[in-house]
Amino acid sequence: MNKPASILSVALKLFVQYGFHGTPTSKIASEAGVSNGTLFHYFKTKDELVVALYNQTKEELNTYLFEKINQGEVFKDKFRNMFVYSLKWAVARPEEFFFLQQFHFSPHLALVPAEDIAKHSRQHTQFLEGAVQAGIFKNLPTELIATLAWSQINGMYEFLVKCDLCADKQEQIINEAFDLTWSMLINPQ
């Protein structure tokens, strides 16, 4: 039984429910079944814990996603995998997905070195860059394409959480949304 891991896992649930400042470290520690001192043994400060949780969550999503992307043969399949599996991940782990956005709109974001943020977003843009160059996507800034694609995913997440459809219906609507997004971004032949 891994203590830092269970601290992070408990912290995630509490942060999502009560917010960062609404969650005392003492509560995290006690719910994780460790003492106050142990928590600060693994994380020097509360902020460090929050940031560690962000990095871990973001990396989990990224790893999962790039695995799925690489399973696609042609670009459209890769892109579809990115879109569809982002949403599957989000729906399967709504707390993690919510946390990423909660963090993003909090002052804690400033604690992450700009370099780290840039690195992650570069991975995503690089993936799309090729398709822009090759004329698959419309001739728009790659950053813009990335942002639009990603915001479709965020929007769909909100919709899926709000509506709570059955798995079949969910899958169907994700596919429909993908078609919309794809047709929006590609160059008409």
Next chain:
Amino acid sequence: MNKPASILSVALKLFVQYGFHGTPTSKIASEAGVSNGTLFHYFKTKDELVVALYNQTKEELNTYLFEKINQGEVFKDKFRNMFVYSLKWAVARPEEFFFLQQFHFSPHLALVPAEDIAKHSRQHTQFLEGAVQAGIFKNLPTELIATLAWSQINGMYEFLVKCDLCADKQEQIINEAFDLTWSMLINPQ
């Protein structure tokens, strides 16, 4: 000089910079040039202040937006106005726009009666509902169309803030993004 108003205005700036819990009420009061007691004279609790700020900001945006929407003659113009002026408002008042999202991803959202939230979102869906009925938009749940349109706006906001283009270039790219969104959602004839 209106004290409650300047309290709210200072609070907005501080909340965006330091977060809700990272901003002591004492700091809000002193920066607004009023005493601690005065702040609590106008707002019974800090939470009440946060929620009041949210309601005010949301209503300002809504009022502005529906004014612009109603200036459109046909539906496409109305919809374009919604899209374009949302972004103009967001770019002109980035702190306000950011705050709305910050609030949305915080536990304070739970303090707003579900009824109030529903009322606002109903206004937006009703505006789109007609277009779905009339076959202008694709035959998809109106909620989905609303969510997708709104997330395009959020995404564009992020992009515009990140890129900091000149006004002309900004206007141009907003129009391009509108065309993309429109073509994505309408029924192909």
Next chain:
DNA sequence: ATATAAATTGACTAATCACTCTACAAAGCT
């Protein structure tokens, strides 16, 4: 077996902060 290092504990502290309370001033009313 012994020594060293690492993990764990929980009581404690120093600071912060939301909110109260009393006192006083200004405005409004008759």
Next chain:
DNA sequence: AGCTTTGTAGAGTGATTAGTCAATTTATAT
């Protein structure tokens, strides 16, 4: 002018909480 209500101030309070520390246990190495 008197009287009442409302606005304003700011010192004070009680509760909360991030982070410390000295002491104890557990693991590791020699």
